[in-house]
Amino acid sequence: MNGQRPYTNALELLRAAQLRPTRQRLGLARLLFEKGDRHVSAEALHDEALAAQMRVSLATVYNTLHQFVGAGLLREVVINSGRSYFDTNVSDHHHFFYEASGRLLDIPGDRIAVTNLPAPPEGGAISRVDVIIRVEDSADPASRR
Amino acid sequence: MNGQRPYTNALELLRAAQLRPTRQRLGLARLLFEKGDRHVSAEALHDEALAAQMRVSLATVYNTLHQFVGAGLLREVVINSGRSYFDTNVSDHHHFFYEASGRLLDIPGDRIAVTNLPAPPEGGAISRVDVIIRVEDSADPASRR
DNA sequence: TGGATAATTTATAATCATTCTAAACTGTTG
């Protein structure tokens, strides 16, 4: 227990989420949750897994990411059309998005106040409020992804 | 001049944007700007154009939409990965997103206050702040698109 | 412990929105 997260342990995490602790899910959970807050794309996570000598297919990476989102372990963040990011920070927070480099940075939920929220005109409960602050950076195009 | 928009006229609009007034661009501009604020996908606009007897290819619809975005006539809104919406409202405002039906509704910029914006930690100017309020609706799945 | 069974994984094909390409077409300018 390191105090950072209720369950840093991959096995615990999967048990709590009612997901069978398979080799692939365990490995991916470790990559995702054992190093602080991250924003990864499916493909980036797959590459990382292969680099760490895990054998896992891209299809399984997608399946697993979606299961983790369903279980509330991850949050899916959509900024650009075409690619999703998965955020290991599931607490209330927002994002800076650096347009040139594609980097995503967390903003703690209590650093921004969104006030005066009108009620949805057509009814329905608010499930989430996303604030994305787009930042013009001048990163070299080579670092994009 | 109807007071709603500086240029309701498609030809004026294209001239001001320094885009040659071709048959396709004129037709698409009319569809887009002659009926109040809209959120359209490229494919939906293409369908609409065909239904209105215009001859225009999907590639041209994409080209034109991007040119209009570049000229500040449209704003691109990304909510779901996989599909972009183009918003004819380019003034400062935000969105309700109805998760089940996929509908997008404007929220005037002055109806919401986003205060306390932190400065981007890595520098760079803020180009835009997007607020998306996700609403759980229970629309029948048939009406999705 | 050893199947039986259901869940999971996987390679591969399929899909979908979008972009690219190169050739045909059209608006503009002289």
Add this chain to the structure above:
DNA sequence: CAACAGTTTAGAATGATTATAAATTATCCA
């Protein structure tokens, strides 16, 4: 009207993601 640049187009290509169907693996219970 000719010439040229700008535009459009069909169709192919791309890139992320999802579906499929067969092979593998975890779990359960005798």
